Structure formats: C-alpha cells, structure tokens
Amino acid sequence: MTAQTRFSKGKTVRKSRINEDLHDTIENLRRELVEVSSTSGFTSEIVLELSQRLDKYLVLAQRQMRKSHDAGLEM
Numbered sequence: 001m002t003a004q005t006r007f008s009k010g011k012t013v014r015k016s017r018i019n020e021d022l023h024d025t026i027e028n029l030r031r032e033l034v035e036v037s038s039t040s041g042f043t044s045e046i047v048l049e050l051s052q053r054l055d056k057y058l059v060l061a062q063r064q065m066r067k068s069h070d071a072g073l074e075m
Contacts, residue, residue, distance in 0.1 A: 017064070017065070017068050018061045018064045018065055018068075019064060022057060022060060022061055022064065023061070025057055026054065026057050026058060026061060029050060029053055029054040029057060030054060032050060033047065033050045033051060033054055036050060
C-alpha cells in the first residue's frame with residue numbers, strides 16, 4: 001500500500017500504511033462475506049463467522065494505522 005495518494009489538483013495526502021498481506025486478507029474476506037451473504041442470508045452461521053473474522057482483521061488494521069500515524073507525529 002502506498003504511503004501517499006495524489007489528487008487531481010496536485011495535492012498529496014499521506015495515507016496510513018497497513019501490511020499488504022493484512023490488506024489482502026481483509027479484501028478477500030470482504031468479498032467472500034458479500035458473496036456468501038447474498039446466497040445464505042445475513043443471519044446464517046457462515047455469514048456470522050465470516051463477519052467476526054473480518055472484524056478481527058479490521059481491528060488489527062486500525063491498530064497498525066494508528067501506530068503508523070502516531071510514529072509520524074513523533075518525527
């Protein structure tokens with residue numbers, strides 16, 4: 001994941017970094033959750049389990065982003 005994103009007017013905004021593997025895991029779980037929920041319903045056991053797994057990875061990503069952000073403020 002890149003550290004910066006450029007917008008059309010030349011502005012650069014720093015993005016917090018998360019581990020690429022973590023990002024891929026989150027995206028794969030999100031896709032799977034959408035697919036399974038469309039066929040199984042939102043309250044099926046598999047959807048609930050996938051949702052809980054995704055939540056755990058999202059918390060990890062938030063912690064990484066916070067750590068990255070805090071490290072940037074210390075510089």
